[in-house]
Structure formats: structure tokens, C-alpha cells
Amino acid sequence: MIHSAPLGESPEIGLGDAAFRADHRVRLAYVAGAMGKGIASERFVTTLARARILSFFGAGGLTLERIAAAISAIRSAVGPDAPFGVNFLHNQIIPGQEEALADLLIAEEVRTIEASAFIRVTPALVRYRLAGLESGLDGSPRIRNRILAKLSRPEVARQFLAPPDMQMVAALRASGAVTEAQARLAPLVPLADDICAEADSGGHTDRRVALTLVPHFRALRDEEAARNNLRQRIRIGAAGGIGAPDAIAASFMLGADFVMTGSINQCTPEAGTSDAAKDMLAAADLADFDIAPAGDMFEIGAKVQVLKRGTLFPGRANRLYELYRTHRSLDALAPETLAEIERRNFGRSVAAVWDETARHYARVAPRELAEAEADPRKKMAMVFRWYFIHSNRSAIEGRVEERANFQIHCGPAMGAANRWLRGTDHEDWRARHVDILAERLMREAGDIFRTRLVAMTM
Known part of the structure; x- marks a missing residue:
């Protein structure tokens, strides 16, 4: 009480x-x-x-x-x-x-x-x-x-x-x-x-x-x-x-x-x-969370815990990491796989994602950009990391049309809080x-x- x-x-x-x-x-x-x-x-x-x-x-x-x-x-x-x-x-x-x-x-x-x-x-x-x-x-x-x-x-x-x-x-x-x-x-x-x-x-x-x-x-x-x-x-x-x-x-x-x-x-x-993210969190129970790759430490396989209920982000993010782990470049991906990523994850072409990414790194870290342009695997990692930035931003801004890709960092404590507060004001x-x-x-x-x-x- x-x-x-x-x-x-x-x-x-x-x-x-x-x-x-x-x-x-x-x-x-x-x-x-x-x-x-x-x-x-x-x-x-x-x-x-x-x-x-x-x-x-x-x-x-x-x-x-x-x-x-x-x-x-x-x-x-x-x-x-x-x-x-x-x-x-x-x-x-x-x-x-x-x-x-x-x-x-x-x-x-x-x-x-x-x-x-x-x-x-x-x-x-x-x-x-x-x-x-x-x-x-x-x-x-x-x-x-x-x-x-x-x-x-x-x-x-x-x-x-x-x-x-x-x-x-x-x-x-x-x-x-x-x-x-x-x-x-x-x-x-x-x-x-x-x-x-x-x-x-x-x-x-x-x-x-x-x-x-x-x-x-x-x-x-x-x-x-x-x-x-x-x-x-x-x-x-x-x-x-x-x-x-x-x-x-x-x-x-x-x-x-x-x-x-x-x-x-x-x-x-x-x-x-966003209110949309908060509504999803308020409905969560103890088992409504999953582990996904961390976008900021994507290459080394670091993990984050995220909300699973109401979003497909954990599965899609883990698939990107598995593709990165098993392939040397974007060109090595099967065409149908690349098309699926563009449709489900990115909502745009890989070329558009790379253009936005390259412009960002040209401004904040030109050396990183030069290394990526010389290393196809690093470039693939940068393109995949874009998805983590995009999915996080979509949740914060409440882009409900992107709800399936919402990345909301959270753990079972949220479910415990919801249960504790249930039936109260x-x-x-x-x-x-x-x-x-x-x-x-x-x-x-x-x-x-x-x-x-x-x-x-x-």
C-alpha cells in the first residue's frame, strides 16, 4: 500500500x-x-x-x-x-x-x-x-x-x-x-x-x-x-x-x-x-524485455536491454549484428536480404542511409569516415549503426508509424513498478x-x- x-x-x-x-x-x-x-x-x-x-x-x-x-x-x-x-x-x-x-x-x-x-x-x-x-x-x-x-x-x-x-x-x-x-x-x-x-x-x-x-x-x-x-x-x-x-x-x-x-x-x-513510448512502458510486465546489440558499441558485441512488447526492434537489431558478424561487406549480403533490411529496418535505401551517415562523420569525425571508405566492413557497421540511432530517435520523438522499430532502453524494473502502482492513483x-x-x-x-x-x- x-x-x-x-x-x-x-x-x-x-x-x-x-x-x-x-x-x-x-x-x-x-x-x-x-x-x-x-x-x-x-x-x-x-x-x-x-x-x-x-x-x-x-x-x-x-x-x-x-x-x-x-x-x-x-x-x-x-x-x-x-x-x-x-x-x-x-x-x-x-x-x-x-x-x-x-x-x-x-x-x-x-x-x-x-x-x-x-x-x-x-x-x-x-x-x-x-x-x-x-x-x-x-x-x-x-x-x-x-x-x-x-x-x-x-x-x-x-x-x-x-x-x-x-x-x-x-x-x-x-x-x-x-x-x-x-x-x-x-x-x-x-x-x-x-x-x-x-x-x-x-x-x-x-x-x-x-x-x-x-x-x-x-x-x-x-x-x-x-x-x-x-x-x-x-x-x-x-x-x-x-x-x-x-x-x-x-x-x-x-x-x-x-x-x-x-x-x-x-x-x-x-x-x-514521447507519450507513445510512455504508454508502451506503462503497459509492460516483467517478461516484456529482451537483449539487443548496443548501437554505440556495435562492433564489439556489447548489449543493451530494451522493451520487447509492442516493437520488433530486438529481433531486427540482433539480425543486423549477426549479418555483420558473418559478412565482410554490404556487397556480400544477398540482394533479397539487403532489400528486406531496406524495407523493414531502414524504410529507405542503403545509399540514402550511407549519404546521411557520411555527411555526419564528415562533420564530426572525418578520420572515421576515411577509414570506413577504405574498409567495407567498417562501412557496413556504420550503416547498420544508423538503424540504432534512427530507432532510438523514433521512440523519443513518438513517430507512431515507426512503432515496430522503437528502441526503448528498459528492464524488468519497469514491470515491477507497474505492478506496484496498479490500482493506485x-x-x-x-x-x-x-x-x-x-x-x-x-x-x-x-x-x-x-x-x-x-x-x-x-
């Missing part, structure tokens, strides 16, 4: 780590994670910031101009001290875009970022971290640029739990990107302040299990702190599959310092996606305001946590 205590009354305030709430200046040990292409919109972030709940603007896939405008709009709406951050999405295809984003975040003095989809630490991320380091009165490091990293692989987590790689720091110092004082302080701080152990989730996923991932990351945290003689305690959060109060209570029982929600926040009035997504959702999730989780704790100690 959902309680109706008004906003601001937070009996669940004790859940999670007190230092997390203090450092981020928030009321709850709860984070609404970034959703790319502005789905975690300006309205989304400002609504949560006003409620003193941490969230991140969904900067992934947006231009620098769009990101800068969003930062300005959010600050104008909530003031300079309100809690919010910006997503820093790893860009494997065009690393220069990471560097440009780091430049922007440093210049705009954005003090908190969510680092996501990283398979290794990059110089841009280290530069952002070090640019916020200062020496305190006692000579100890004072951290101004905070990193919350969303991770699922232990070998990557170790990189964020330790100080930045000193060879990378030395290269940044030699180039003038960081100061001598910042380079000297670098060994004294871990790369991240908070790490969210991302179990099976919507979007990029390694399909980890929270029951094993959260305790494992906690153990890794302690190992790296001892190995590197770090005094700062990195907080470990839980994400993936969190769509109902029981999952939040279970996360805190596991020892999580905070929780992060993702998929469920798409189905709120504040999310920057929040069954309709139009009433699921993102701050109310967070408040009620945490309030009920607090009730469950205390009830079960009492039952276990009787």
Missing part, C-alpha cells in the same frame, strides 16, 4: 549512507540516473533538484551546445547550490567528444558527473577529476569535482576505486592539462567518490546479479583502499532491477550506501521522451511525477526495511 505523507516528511531518511546525503547536499540516499538523449531532461533534473534529490542530466548523444544550454537552464531554475549533475558517457568511437565534454564541464564548473558505459578509464575523465583538486590548509586534498561511476565489471571498478593511473597523470601534466599541484595530489584520492554496482538493467547491461555484485564491489573497495592507503571511503550503491520498494529495501540489506533508479523514470511526465504515468515516485519508493522501502529488521531480531 502506498502511504500519502506529504513531500518533505521523510521518515526513511536514515536509509543509506549519511555521508552520501551530506556530500551531495540531498535528503535521500537515492539517485535518479541519467537517461541519454535528454530523456533525463532539464525538467526532470530541476524537479528532483528542488526536492533535494540527486539526478543527472542525460547528456549522452547530445551536442555540446545542447548540453551547455541545459546546464544554464537548470541552474537558472534551481540556483547554484541545488544538487544535480551531468552524465559523462564513454565514447569509444569518437574519443575527442569526451575531451570536448570535459572542457565544457570544467569551464561550467559542473561539480558532479555520472560516468557510465566505461570499459576503461580515459584521459578526459582523469582530467575532469584532477581539475577539481585543491590542497587544503593541512596539505590534504580537497575534492571539488565528484565522480559517481555506474559500473558492472570488477576489472573496471578497480580502476575507479584506485587513484588515477600515474602515467596518465604525468602525460596530462606534461601537456599542461593539469597543474603540478593537482598531479601531486592525484595519488592521494581515488578516481571516484561513489560507485554504483549496476546489475541487470535497462540500456547497457552485462546482466550481473545484484546479490553477488554489490557485496563484491564492497570487498573490492576495501581491498583497493588498503592497497593504496586511501583515507577516503568510496560509497557503493545499487542499481539495476530497482522498480519497487522491496528491491530498495533488499539493496540496503545487502549493504548498499545508496540506490539508483533508471528505467522506471522514463515513465514519468518529466522524462524527455499513480497507475497512470501522467501522475507518476519523478520526485513523488522517489519519495514514495524510499518511504515504503523504509517501512519494509524496519519491519523485516524487527522480524529478524525477534
Whole structure:
């Protein structure tokens, strides 16, 4: 049952780590994670910031101009001290875009970022971290640029739990990107302040299990702190599959310092996606999701979890990856196969897709374009990746004639949320305001946590 205590009354305030709430200046040990292409919109972030709940603007896939405008709009709406951050999405295809984003975040003095989809630490991320380091009165490091990293692989987590790689720091110092004082302080701080152990989730996923991932990351945290003689305690959060109060209570029982929600926040009035996508999400149950290739890491076979009900995207996307895996070029595809892809996936000719793709890369990454023109298999990958961009954009913009190709990143947490809210005054997504959702999730989780704790100690 959902309680109706008004906003601001937070009996669940004790859940999670007190230092997390203090450092981020928030009321709850709860984070609404970034959703790319502005789905975690300006309205989304400002609504949560006003409620003193941490969230991140969904900067992934947006231009620098769009990101800068969003930062300005959010600050104008909530003031300079309100809690919010910006997503820093790893860009494997065009690393220069990471560097440009780091430049922007440093210049705009954005003090908190969510680092996501990283398979290794990059110089841009280290530069952002070090640019916020200062020496305190006692000579100890004072951290101004905070990193919350969303991770699922232990070998990557170790990189964020330790100080930045000193060879990378030395290269940044030699180039003038960081100061001598910042380079000297670098060994004294871990790369991240908070790490969210991302179990099976919507979007990029390694399909980890929270029951094993959260305790494992906690153990890794302690190992790296001892190995590197770090005094700062990195907080470990839980994400993936969190769509109902029981999952939040279970996360805190596991020892999580905070929780992060993702998929469920798409189905709120504040999310920057279409009503058509939200209607589909609100109808989803636990089994209505599937795994598909990740468009941004198509060639290496990375996966995303997406909504299956009401769309043919998972099957069509997986077929494209299988064709890429088994063929060397577009010319090697059977004519009837190519014609089917043009009709069902693209809705236009391959030539038209390549023309649009080539014009884009000529503007943002001419070297990538030159390599594709010399390598037929790379060109095929670029053409196929167009489908992932197109299907995602179609869902966000609500092109209902393209519903069969909608790519909506989501996981079973959405089904859990729909079941939890069924029969309540929040069954309709139009009433699921993102701050109310967070408040009620945490309030009920607090009730469950205390009830079960009492039952276990009787």
C-alpha cells in the first residue's frame, strides 16, 4: 500500500549512507540516473533538484551546445547550490567528444558527473577529476569535482576505486592539462567518490546479479583502499532491477550506501521522451524485455536491454549484428536480404542511409569516415549503426508509424513498478511525477526495511 505523507516528511531518511546525503547536499540516499538523449531532461533534473534529490542530466548523444544550454537552464531554475549533475558517457568511437565534454564541464564548473558505459578509464575523465583538486590548509586534498561511476565489471571498478593511473597523470601534466599541484595530489584520492554496482538493467547491461555484485564491489573497495592507503571511503550503491520498494529495501540489506533508479523514470511526465513510448512502458510486465546489440558499441558485441512488447526492434537489431558478424561487406549480403533490411529496418535505401551517415562523420569525425571508405566492413557497421540511432530517435520523438522499430532502453524494473502502482492513483504515468515516485519508493522501502529488521531480531 502506498502511504500519502506529504513531500518533505521523510521518515526513511536514515536509509543509506549519511555521508552520501551530506556530500551531495540531498535528503535521500537515492539517485535518479541519467537517461541519454535528454530523456533525463532539464525538467526532470530541476524537479528532483528542488526536492533535494540527486539526478543527472542525460547528456549522452547530445551536442555540446545542447548540453551547455541545459546546464544554464537548470541552474537558472534551481540556483547554484541545488544538487544535480551531468552524465559523462564513454565514447569509444569518437574519443575527442569526451575531451570536448570535459572542457565544457570544467569551464561550467559542473561539480558532479555520472560516468557510465566505461570499459576503461580515459584521459578526459582523469582530467575532469584532477581539475577539481585543491590542497587544503593541512596539505590534504580537497575534492571539488565528484565522480559517481555506474559500473558492472570488477576489472573496471578497480580502476575507479584506485587513484588515477600515474602515467596518465604525468602525460596530462606534461601537456599542461593539469597543474603540478593537482598531479601531486592525484595519488592521494581515488578516481571516484561513489560507485554504483549496476546489475541487470535497462540500456547497457552485462546482466550481473545484484546479490553477488554489490557485496563484491564492497570487498573490492576495501581491498583497493588498503592497497593504496586511501583515507577516503568510496560509497557503493545499487542499481539495476530497482522498480519497487522491496528491491530498495533488499539493496540496503545487502549493504548498499545508496540506490539508483533508471528505467522506471522514463515513465514519468518529466522524462524527455514521447507519450507513445510512455504508454508502451506503462503497459509492460516483467517478461516484456529482451537483449539487443548496443548501437554505440556495435562492433564489439556489447548489449543493451530494451522493451520487447509492442516493437520488433530486438529481433531486427540482433539480425543486423549477426549479418555483420558473418559478412565482410554490404556487397556480400544477398540482394533479397539487403532489400528486406531496406524495407523493414531502414524504410529507405542503403545509399540514402550511407549519404546521411557520411555527411555526419564528415562533420564530426572525418578520420572515421576515411577509414570506413577504405574498409567495407567498417562501412557496413556504420550503416547498420544508423538503424540504432534512427530507432532510438523514433521512440523519443513518438513517430507512431515507426512503432515496430522503437528502441526503448528498459528492464524488468519497469514491470515491477507497474505492478506496484496498479490500482493506485499513480497507475497512470501522467501522475507518476519523478520526485513523488522517489519519495514514495524510499518511504515504503523504509517501512519494509524496519519491519523485516524487527522480524529478524525477534
